[in-house]
Amino acid sequence: MIQLVGLAAPIIGAAFLVLFRQRAPGPVTVGLLACAAGIAASIIGLLSEKSVFLGRDLEGMTHHLEMWGMVRLSVIALTVVLLMTAAGLGPHVSPTWIPLLLTGGVSSAAGAALRFVPIDLGPEHEGLTFLALMVSEALQFGLIGIGMILMCLAVVASRPAKDGRDEPLAxxxxxxxxLWRLRRSLLRS
Incomplete structure (x- = not known):
């Protein structure tokens, strides 16, 4: 579930940016560029996960995941920098965007930091090491995705409203x- 959030985050973030684009056209443009980079990172993640099993032993699969995970992380770093820049551009009517940006940054940094937690259970547990790496990667990009959504909200939050609509955070x-109520009702069924 959390990996799905990570994969969909750039699209969810772009939807918020497009929906509230009148509030800050310049910053939204930068934010949409960031979302495009985030979508590229999601595609890299999907392709690397789908190609991991192609003619490799467990050690080769682990190396493949680690290598493409670093490429994906580099593209995500560009995304985060662009979103932070977009959030800081232009006028704001209140400082409510700052906690969104900081929380998004912390979530993204926590996800990125997981990439550097060594996972090696020894040569006799290569399969378990590979599985732990896959779970770690899902958690990494889920946390980064949550951060990305929060930073996209920071781009359009507390901007001068010309359309009379609710604040993006509301x-x-x-x-x-x-979504939480839907999830709970589905789990009860």
């Missing part, structure tokens, strides 16, 4: 609440 809370 919409995000309603959507998150609806």
């Amino acid at each position: 919409l995000a809370r309603r959507i998150a609440g609806s």
Whole structure:
């Protein structure tokens, strides 16, 4: 589930940016460039995971995942820098965007830091090491994805509103609440 959030984060973030683009056209443009880089990172992740099993032993699969994970992480670093830049551009009417940006940055940094936690259970447990690496990668990009969504919200939050609509954060809370209720109802069924 968390990996799905990580993969969909650039699209979710871009949707918020497009929906509230009138609030900050310049920063939104930079934010959309960041989301495009995030989508590229998601594609890299999908392709690397799908190609990991092609004619490799467990050690080769682990090396493949680690190498493409670093490439994906580099593209995500560009995404985070662009989103932080976009959030800081232009006028804000209140400082509510700052906690969003900081929380998104911390979440992304925590996800990125997981990449550097060594996972090696020894040569007699290569399969378990590979599985732990896959779980770690899912958690990494889930945390980064959550951070990316928060930073996209920071780009459009607390901007001068010309359209009279709710603040982006209020919409995000309603959507998150609806998704949480849907998840709970599906789990009960």
